Every structure is written in structure tokens, then in C-alpha cells.
Amino acid sequence: MSDPAAVLADLRAESEEVDALVGELTDEQWALPTPAPRWTVAHQIAHLAWTDAAALLAATDPEAFAAETGKALAAPDRFVDDGADEGAALPPAALLARWREGRERLHRVLAEAPPGTRFPWYGPAMSAVSLATARLMETWAHGQDVADALGVVRTPTARLRHVAWIGLRARDYAYLVRGLTPPAEPFRVELTAPNGELWAYGPEGAAGVPHAEGQGRITGPALDFCLLVTQRAHRDDTALTAVGADAEEWLGIAQAFAGPAGGGRAAKGAA
Numbered sequence: 001m002s003d004p005a006a007v008l009a010d011l012r013a014e015s016e017e018v019d020a021l022v023g024e025l026t027d028e029q030w031a032l033p034t035p036a037p038r039w040t041v042a043h044q045i046a047h048l049a050w051t052d053a054a055a056l057l058a059a060t061d062p063e064a065f066a067a068e069t070g071k072a073l074a075a076p077d078r079f080v081d082d083g084a085d086e087g088a089a090l091p092p093a094a095l096l097a098r099w100r101e102g103r104e105r106l107h108r109v110l111a112e113a114p115p116g117t118r119f120p121w122y123g124p125a126m127s128a129v130s131l132a133t134a135r136l137m138e139t140w141a142h143g144q145d146v147a148d149a150l151g152v153v154r155t156p157t158a159r160l161r162h163v164a165w166i167g168l169r170a171r172d173y174a175y176l177v178r179g180l181t182p183p184a185e186p187f188r189v190e191l192t193a194p195n196g197e198l199w200a201y202g203p204e205g206a207a208g209v210p211h212a213e214g215q216g217r218i219t220g221p222a223l224d225f226c227l228l229v230t231q232r233a234h235r236d237d238t239a240l241t242a243v244g245a246d247a248e249e250w251l252g253i254a255q256a257f258a259g260p261a262g263g264g265r266a267a268k269g270a271a
Contacts, residue, residue, distance in 0.1 A: 018143035046087025141230035167229030216244025
């Protein structure tokens with residue numbers, strides 16, 4: 001089991017890195033478009049603040065959170081955009097203050113959660129560690145959108161391990177949300193971390209030529225894998241290698257986030 005304090009420390013560090021990107025922006029820069037259709041830099045931060053608020057509600061008032069999930073089910077194609085629109089309409093200073101206050105309150109609640117506590121979410125209930133990992137993944141992914149809008153190249157860190165892990169755990173979800181049947185067998189995934197370390201997941205027996213059951217192997221940079229599973233890069237723009245048709249298929253549909261199947265980004269240079 002992951003150390004809750006370590007995961008929360010990484011979440012704080014990830015949030016502070018994104019905060020540093022936007023903390024001194026002009027009003028004009030807050031209005032810059034990001035790769036997400038119709039979303040500005042302000043929309044990206046508003047979404048992080050909105051989701052932090054939802055997580056805080058889930059952790060402190062499950063009944064009120066259940067009412068919010070009902071709204072999501074009633075408007076699955078709009079509720080995320082509506083939340084981002086509402087926050088993006090605020091003055092940048094007010095939006096930034098909302099995000100900072102909300103994420104700090106969530107951090108305290110998760111840090112104080114008794115061991116074994118599980119919180120409701122839009123999918124299965126989550127532990128404090130899982131919820132913090134999900135928040136880190138989203139913070140990193142939406143931070144990438146902000147960085148792309150600003151023309152900033154971020155230095156990858158070991159915090160990518162959390163993003164890679166949740167992407168791997170969400171493998172079957174990516175199939176199910178598309179009405180597809182997940183492969184019966186796990187894949188062997190070997191990722192090169194930013195410091196050159198090897199992060200390996202899955203059975204070594206899946207590392208060779210795939211068997212009839214659908215085993216396969218994926219290798220490549222951890223950064224590329226994280227960009228792919230958060231749908232911040234097209235499969236063709238990564239240095240990932242897949243052995244086996246099942247493994248290749250997954251790389252074409254992978255998503256680390258809950259909700260409807262994402263469209264992903266177009267390949268660079270695509271018309």
C-alpha cells in the first residue's frame with residue numbers, strides 16, 4: 001500500500017508546480033486557449049478547483065455528494081464544462097484564491113482520514129490514497145494543458161509514477177466505457193523513468209511474443225506513457241512500443257480519467 005503522507009506530499013508538489021505557472025499571469029494570459037477545445041488557461045484551473053471541491057464534498061458530506069452525482073448523470077456531456085465555465089468567469093485572482101484554498105482544505109481532510117476510510121466518487125469508492133493519486137493525475141494533466149498554452153516545457157519528475165499507476169489501473173475501464181471487452185490477461189509494462197530507472201508492472205511472462213490469451217508487452221518513456229493515458233499526446237507522437245495486437249489496441253484507447261471516452265489529441269502535423 002502506498003504511504004498516504006508521501007502521496008499527499010507529491011500532490012502538494014505537483015499543485016505548487018502548476019501554481020507557479022499561473023501565479024503571475026496577466027489577465028490576457030489567463031484567457032489564452034489551451035489544447036482542450038474551448039477551454040482557456042482559466043478553464044483548466046477552474047476545473048481543478050471544481051474537482052477539488054467535489055472531492056472535498058465526497059470526503060465530508062457523502063449525502064450532498066450523492067446529489068451532485070445525480071446532476072452529473074442528468075447531464076453527462078455538460079456537467080464538467082459547466083463547472084469550468086462557472087469558475088473561468090471569475091476574476092483570475094479570485095479563481096486562483098479559490099483553487100489554493102480548496103486544495104489545501106482537501107489536503108487536510110485526506111491527511112486526517114482514518115486508515116481504511118473510503119470515499120464515494122463518480123465511479124467506485126476510493127481510499128484517501130487513491131483519491132489523492134487521482135487528484136495528482138488530474139493536476140499533472142491539466143497542468144500540461146496550461147504549459148502547452150504558455151509554450152512552457154516542464155521537467156518530468158518521479159511523480160509521474162502516480163500517473164502511470166492510475167493509467168495502468170484504468171486499463172479495463174478504457175475498454176468498458178467504449179462497450180468493449182478487456183483482454184483477459186494483464187500486460188507487461190516497462191517504463192523508463194525520468195532518472196533512467198525502470199518501472200516495471202505486470203507478469204514477466206507477458207514480456208515476449210503474445211500468447212493466444214492476449215498477453216502483450218509495452219515499453220518506452222514514462223513521460224510518453226503518462227501523456228498518452230491522460231490523452232495529452234497522440235499514440236503516433238510517442239516513443240512507446242507495443243508487442244501484440246491487444247497491447248497496441250489499448251494504447252489507442254487508454255484513458256486514466258473517469259467519464260465518457262475521450263477523443264484525445266490529434267497527431268502533430270495532422271490536417
